[in-house]
């Protein structure tokens with residue numbers, strides 16, 4: 457079991473570093489949930505980057521995550537903004553929601569944090585079991601093209617983000633160091649999260665390690681079919697076009713079998 461939990465500064469600074477929407481992913485999932493119409497489960501929902509805009513549309517949504525820190529932040533944002541969602545702290549490999557969904561989504565590449573193949577397959581089987589008959593599953597898979605083609609960056613620390621913290625004089629910094637196994641499709645990432653004050657002094661810092669798996673489109677299709685899904689479609693960069701060379705994100709959708 458390879459469960460990685462978002463804690464400490466990684467969770468606290470998530471929205472500052474990763475709360476944006478570089479790929480128009482949020483609109484893609486909101487449209488999907490609106491078109492589908494039924495209830496929705498957001499797996500690895502984090503602080504609600506995609507969940508909250510869906511809840512804002514009046515759609516019945518449940519958020520699942522294995523990090524209490526991320527879910528707490530999501531709960532705070534929901535109550536500040538006056539929207540409702542069920543939030544459950546469970547692991548996607550073995551969760552049980554005791555209900556089924558019309559739509560299950562995994563935005564933001566959360567599925568890729570399952571670096572062990574057995575965990576990925578267990579999660580897909582569990583997700584399929586939580587769909588209604590002919591329910592739809594959609595997830596985002598990111599491909600680290602930049603890192604794949606710039607081998608010279610392997611093992612080199614670089615400054616990835618330097619952001620002002622709203623309502624304070626402090627800044628939030630994220631340095632990262634990536635090593636790729638281009639044969640196994642594994643990306644090992646060390647992040648150093650740091651808060652520095654206006655004198656340039658580090659007030660807190662943490663190093664976090666994660667391993668992410670990326671997939672080719674035929675590999676993910678075979679994995680989904682092995683987990684019992686059918687009608688697998690894969691499009692590129694949330695444009696509803698075929699995934700092709702140069703696209704950075706695959707949106708992968710599949711339908712559960714009739715139960």
Ligand SMILES: C[S@@+](CC[C@H](N)C(=O)[O-])C[C@H]1O[C@@H](n2cnc3c(N)ncnc32)[C@H](O)[C@@H]1O
Pocket residue numbers: 459460461462474499500501502503504505506520521522523526546547548549562563564565566569570
């Ligand atoms: C990259 S963040 C994405 C968050 C959110 N979906 C978004 O798009 O901003 C990954 C999220 O997946 C959660 N996560 C990682 N492994 C998980 C697991 N095995 N089960 C459930 N959640 C998991 C993390 O806690 C984190 O909130």
